[in-house]
Amino acid sequence: MINQIPWLTHDKYDTAIAQSAESGKPILIYFHSSGCTGCRTLAENTLSDKAVIEPILNQTIPVWVEVESDKPDPRISELVGSHIFIMSPTLQLISSTGDIYHKFLGSPLHTRLDLGYTRVHHDIEGELPVNEFLAQLDVAMGKWNLFNNQYATSSQFFNKVLRESKRETLSHKEADYWNDVAKEAGAYPEDQQHLTFASAAPLAAEVMKFCQILQTIPDSELMIDWKGEPIKGWEHYTDCLREFVFGVYQALVDFSIETKIALRKDARELTKAQEILREWQISYRELQGTLVGLKGRDLDKQHLGVNFSLGKQRTIRNNVVHCVMAEFWAHGSSIRQALAGIRNGISEQTATTKQPVVETWEKYGPPPFNFGTMAQLLDVSESKHKVLIEEFVDVTDEELEKGYGWWEGTPVTIRFRLNRMGWHLQDHAAVIETIAERIGRVRSETERLTARLYSALGRIEGELVGLPKAEQLTITKDIVEIVKERRLTLKEIYT
Known part of the structure; x- marks a missing residue:
């Protein structure tokens, strides 16, 4: 006793x-x-x-x-x-x-x-x-x-x-x-609300609004004759909702390609670290794509029902909370500490396991809790994710290869820590998709198409890594209007 x-x-x-x-x-x-x-x-x-x-x-x-x-x-x-x-x-x-x-x-x-x-x-x-x-x-x-x-x-x-x-x-x-x-x-009251992020940039917000409408449309509508005007340049190919959606997808992809080419003409190349951040941004949006269409009940369902894993049965909600917490309060804070040490000439042997997490907590507040609406959680994620991107855009090629310890006992390179930010999100995206299958949550085809739009959004955002916010807003102004116009068309036809 x-x-x-x-x-x-x-x-x-x-x-x-x-x-x-x-x-x-x-x-x-x-x-x-x-x-x-x-x-x-x-x-x-x-x-x-x-x-x-x-x-x-x-x-x-x-x-x-x-x-x-x-x-x-x-x-x-x-x-x-x-x-x-x-x-x-x-x-x-x-x-x-x-x-x-x-x-x-x-x-x-x-x-x-x-x-x-x-x-x-x-x-x-x-x-x-x-x-x-x-x-x-x-x-x-x-x-x-x-x-x-x-x-x-x-x-x-x-x-x-x-x-x-x-x-x-x-x-x-x-x-x-x-x-x-x-x-x-x-039943979760927020299931009747639209998922919007107060901290989302105009392009992200517009794509999300388009996706909110799309994911509510039944699959039976995908191949029905298109009821609106064809997309300019796609006159021969806008004959159903499916092609209308891919017209939006292609507009996003084309814009990311054109942006990359235009910036290169201005002698602006992404550094190695920024290339890693670009991939990380794509992974970030693809993780969000796995949540498309899920309801509150789906987020909290247990999914194994046997004790062989003794608690390793994280729900979808707890996977998302973990990703937000790990990205900003653990992985991100370890990179922040490592860069500070490298830039101040402090030996990696002086690193402590406690310092990064506590300093992040004290400066930015505690991590999110595992209750509240998914919109609230993802809004926290959006704002904190931006902070990390902005912090790490100036990592040099030389710093990328330098090592610094946290709990490991031996130095770990900044390259590895930055890369981990991306594949950790991909890891949990795969887990969330698996859980959705286990709980019997079969994705509709419109939900699957919606997830592709999140990935395309990430491609554009990845190309803009390192640019000032004002310049990003200027560059994306036209594509924001294109997506908005097509969202309003979708809304007129299907709501």
Whole structure:
């Protein structure tokens, strides 16, 4: 027994799975480290409080995982490797089949590092006093019931949090979001809203608006005779919606080619780093293309239903949150630290695992949480992504090949770190497509065509990397008007 709670330890995790399956209670898993001040405070104060012990025992199967050990323990590594994904809270509520239902916001945050992602580093200590822990537990149980279709019960938990917690707390904000879903019996209110990004540039915003209309059109319309005027230059080929869409696609591709040629005539060549950023931008838009047409329910569906992966069953939402968090608060911050070190003549041996994440947090604020509308999350992503592109456009060919350490112990080149920004997004794009298939979300053909437009948008943006914003707006002015005109045509015919 630890802290008056009969926690099952990591070596008894199979017992926890069995007890959870038999009782119908979720598992409360706690990753503790004696070297983490926030963890010790949480264990000694909050988790030892009598007001906390009873609801933990009544509602959950508690499991304690000590992440620091004198010698390697495969079971600890397995559990840590399955549940720590870029600044994960130490407390999580999961099912017997390994589905992660809730991460306790406000508790100390871990980053999973080193080869195999098994070593844990504590980046943000965090504080979760008794009242906030109880509110977070109610949110967790509300989500547990919500995702098991017990809408009335879930609403009871959420309403309790809304009554008893302050509006500025994370528990209140999260309960408010999920309660709207519970009241709609699992339907997400934002599904009726258009996906728009306040931080999107005019071209991106116009393409997204076009895509919003296109993805709502049924496939049966694709080959029907075109009801509008043919596209100029495509008079012989605009005979159906499909060709109209590819007329827009080709306009974007042609524009990217013409832009590249025009800029080269002005003796403007992309540097090696900018070429990498160009590919990264394409990957960024292609990841967004995988989300086309998905509804809120799709984002949060669990998709394996077996515990062989012990928590590696990220939902689509959590994949997107991870990408935003990793791009700006982990990968991007490591490049920022490396460049600062290289430019200031600081040895890579002085790099720390903690510094980049904490400095990014302090300067730009905390990463996004795994609740809220997808539009809000992607808007955060859009604004932070732009910051990184603008920061890294001036990386020189010489700097590109220089190495700097973070957690690795040996120097890693800036080239590798920049390249990773792109293929990491491609990796998760593939995962999201796989999850969509697993949950039975078959993409319509219009949705698939829409995703191609996002890729074409990325090609244009990639060619503009490194140019001042004002110049980018001037260059894209004509293509913005072309897409807008065709969007209005689409809107007139199909809405």
